[in-house]
């Protein structure tokens with residue numbers, strides 16, 4: 001039987017570390033959005049696990065919606081092209097929005113999404129990113145209001161993040177063994 005764990009070279013962030021941080025972020029969000037009925041946007045598919053965990057910890061009225069954009073395709077390099085694959089279900093005019101994203105790498109995806117959403121006249125937009133890569137070339141025309149962890153510039157999988165659509169179901173975040181890429 002194949003175990004996903006066997007393909008992992010190093011665990012970057014354990015399940016416990018992630019869950020502790022998720023709770024802290026949820027507390028901060030609750031504080032700020034207590035009476036605002038925020039619209040929490042999940043950027044599919046990578047942010048799905050993070051979003052579900054975070055809203056479970058938020059004991060305030062809120063609504064959710066999903067958006068899907070193309071990012072890396074099946075390689076591990078940024079294509080530089082952002083395409084909307086699934087848009088939000090409802091108008092967002094006047095709403096307080098929280099965009100939940102898995103990882104900020106080049107920043108291209110979020111930059112595009114945020115510019116697009118501002119055109120729809122929401123009351124506010126804040127960004128909650130689980131991981132922010134430490135790198136020099138990063139688009140930052142926007143604030144990252146809530147960051148889970150800063151990570152070194154390396155390709156990571158798990159907790160929603162994939163390689164060729166796999167490894168999303170790992171409850172932790174790790175780095176793949178080199179031989180996984182050569183297969």
Ligand code: 5GP
Nearest residue numbers: 046071104105106107108109155156161162
């Ligand atoms: P960006 O547009 O900021 O370069 O990256 C956007 C998307 O690329 C992220 O939302 C994520 O889906 C994917 N991505 C970026 N870095 C990584 C990574 O290290 N691992 C995985 N699995 N996906 C990544």
